[in-house]
Amino acid sequence: MTLLLLLDDPAQPGVVELQSLTDDGLPEGSVSVAADDLASAVREREADRPRWVWDDTSRRYPPLLAAGVRVERCHDLRLCHAILRRSVYSQSSTLAGAPPGPWDGPREPPPVEGSLFDDVGPSVVADPLAELREQLAAVAGADEPGRLRLLLAAESTGALIAAEMQRDGMPWSVETHDALLVSLLGERPRSGRPPKLEALADEVRAALGQPSLNLDSQPDLLRGLRAAGCDVESTRTWEIKALEHPVRDPLLAYKKLSRLLSANGWAWMEAWVHDGRFRPDYVPGGVVTGRWATSGGGALQLPASIRAAVRADPGWKLVVADAAQLEPRVLAAMSGDTAMAAAGRKADLYQGVVDAGIVETRSEAKYAMLGAIYGATTGPSAVLMPRLTRAYPHAVALVEAGARAGERGDVVSTWLGRTSPRPDAAWQAEHAAASAEGAGADDVRAARRRGRDWGRFTRNFIVQGTAAEWALCWMASLRRRLLELDGRPHLVFFLHDEVMVHAPAEVADEVAVAMRSSAVEAGRLLFGATPVEFALNVAVVDSYDQAK
Structure with missing residues (x-):
């Protein structure tokens, strides 16, 4: 497999160099490409199925996606460095023993929409090729090189998937979302709280005998509860549930709706939903165990009360699968x-x-x-x-x-x-x-x-962490299978052990089969001929709430 290293040319601003490399990182040739022509060059090279090597997928891939170019595989130097730096399998490597450097820092922010490398600034270090060689050497000398190779490939593919999901977005009905908010909170006010939330606030104040209490101030609410004789150490939900006081039920209802308004209310919808799509910024490997995080939008914490707003386009379906009891099976x-x-x-x-x-x-x-x-x-x-x-x-x-x-x-x-x-x-x-x-x-x-x-x-x-590895392999296998289906079904959501694909209705059943086949493949990739079965719950639905 050809390795193609993509890096900025420090001597020529606005120029990107593509270096062909051997499997052990030795240069075989290079070509310089103007940033404006990069998407075309990548599209042309993609026909040879190379593995692209770059500093950071979250910086390099979005501009290509904006230009309509998708790649099959990559090696994300930043993500792979973080794994190899700490892994016990590569602890004797030069990379693991080196002092902290620029590769150990946080990821760069995504580039401005539509830019093609001219706006992303200099590469994270002067010599990505040297970093790649260090990583290849660390894997070659590792105690379990096969396992590490699979992990690095899965992590890098996960970064591609994250960027693609952010680009495609989750189909979202603003009209349905607004209707759900109105039914739960009341009409959107010009200022202040929605009417149903304000009514609950009045109930809480009345139950506590404090008509001017500020419920949105945790110190004020805690003082108010204690003044009313409630023996609590905090305003956490579990402590409120334990109370035997008239304030309990209206306060629990207020906290739940207040959270909905702040986390997924009208302001959130205006900030995060555009052109019928919700596009969060996923952070692969954002949790120390390898689980994903998000840097905005709260995609990993969508409450059940608004999932009906996640709706397939006309003529399309949502295919939702979650791995049953994944961690015990792992x-x-x-x-x-x-x-x-x-x-x-x-x-x-x-x-x-x-x-x-x-x-x-x-x-x-x-x-x-x-x-x-x-x-x-x-x-x-x-x-x-x-x-x-x-x-x-x-x-x-x-x-x-x-x-x-x-x-x-x-x-x-x-x-x-x-x-x-x-x-x-x-x-x-x-x-x-x-x-x-x-x-x-x-x-x-x-x-x-x-x-x-x-x-x-x-x-x-x-x-x-191993469950997160299984999930990455599951998604990588599913992504490959989806490319073989008509109509471009695509991943739009991932949450630990759950994935969602937006698919043309005519191939939705094929997507469901692909999900199950990918789960079997993920188990085999990690554990070989294991007797453990990785069961899935799969639903083909029109809206996310129907899958639960």
């Missing part, structure tokens, strides 16, 4: 726990646990399984853990080992090699002080508590 595959894999051969893994006689109800199975992954030490999860340990010893042993590593301050890794950060200097200093001779009992207890907290993080890191 845990079964990682640990090689055949008993848990057998439970996962049912569409509902939790029901499979019940049918195996381990617990009595599905809710108990869910509590126990999530407690094992997230490290619950109290409540129903903790009570059920001994039964889960006896039934699935290999799976529980894997997460327990991850927890113990975190408690010691060690790192843990996902299946493909994304590695957790170490605790900060304060944590390590406290841990060392508690281990020293003459340490006080309070210091020891505090250090143990912080150790357990970090252990819960590392316990979950292993599973959540």
Whole structure:
């Protein structure tokens, strides 16, 4: 496969250089292209199916998309650097041992719409070719080069998908959104609160006997609650739910609608929905486990109350799929726990646990399984853990080992090699002080508590991070399959274990098949011939709310 390095020519502003490279990063030739001609040059070279190498997909790809050019594959130097810098598989490499440099900083902001590299400024470092060679050497000398290669390819493809989804946008009906807001909040006011929200505010003030209370000030609301005899430490929802006071129900309703107004109300719609599309800015690898984040728009937190506004275009459908109990299935595959894999051969893994006689109800199975992954030490999860340990010893042993590593301050890794950060200097200093001779009992207890907290993080890191890797492979496989279908069905949404494709109605069923085939392929790419089945719930609908 040809590697094509794309970089700015520092000697000629407005000129981009395309360097052909061997698989080990040796130059084979180069050509200079004016920025205005770059899209045409990339389109022409794409026929050879190269892997494009560039500093940052979020900077380089949007201008190409704006010019109507899409690429099949790339290598994102910034994202790959972050993985290789920390991975235990490449820890002996020169790249991992180097002092912090410009590649370790945050991503650059996306370029101005319609610009073609003339507005993006200088490359992130003077020599991307040197960085590529360092990365290739780190992978070649890694303990698990095959796993790292898959992770880097999946991460880079995820960056392409993120840019494409931002460009295409999620189909959004402003009319439906407005109707939903009016039904929930009342007519949009010229100023102040919508009428239904204001009525709830009056109910809260009346229940507290404080007609001038400012409900939108957390300190004022907390003082008002305490003055009315409510024993609360904060205004968090869970504390309000525990109250036995007339203020509870109207305050909970107010908080819910106030959140809707601020997060997804009329102002949000005007800022983020244009030309019938919602276009958030996704941040691949934005969470330390490899999960995505967003830098605006809140795409990962769309409330159920407005999902009906996500509507397919006339003649199109939304094909929505979510991976059923993804993290427990990933845990079964990682640990090689055949008993848990057998439970996962049912569409509902939790029901499979019940049918195996381990617990009595599905809710108990869910509590126990999530407690094992997230490290619950109290409540129903903790009570059920001994039964889960006896039934699935290999799976529980894997997460327990991850927890113990975190408690010691060690790192843990996902299946493909994304590695957790170490605790900060304060944590390590406290841990060392508690281990020293003459340490006080309070210091020891505090250090143990912080150790357990970090252990819960590392316990979950292993599973959540590997689930994120599976999801990236799933999307990459699905993206490839979608290109083979008529009418250009395309990904428009991704949330951890859920994807949405906007598809012409006539190929919607084919898209559903592609989703299931891609899930099988993702499991095989990561785990080989695993007995674990990665089940999907797939729905072909006209609006997002119909999929749930």
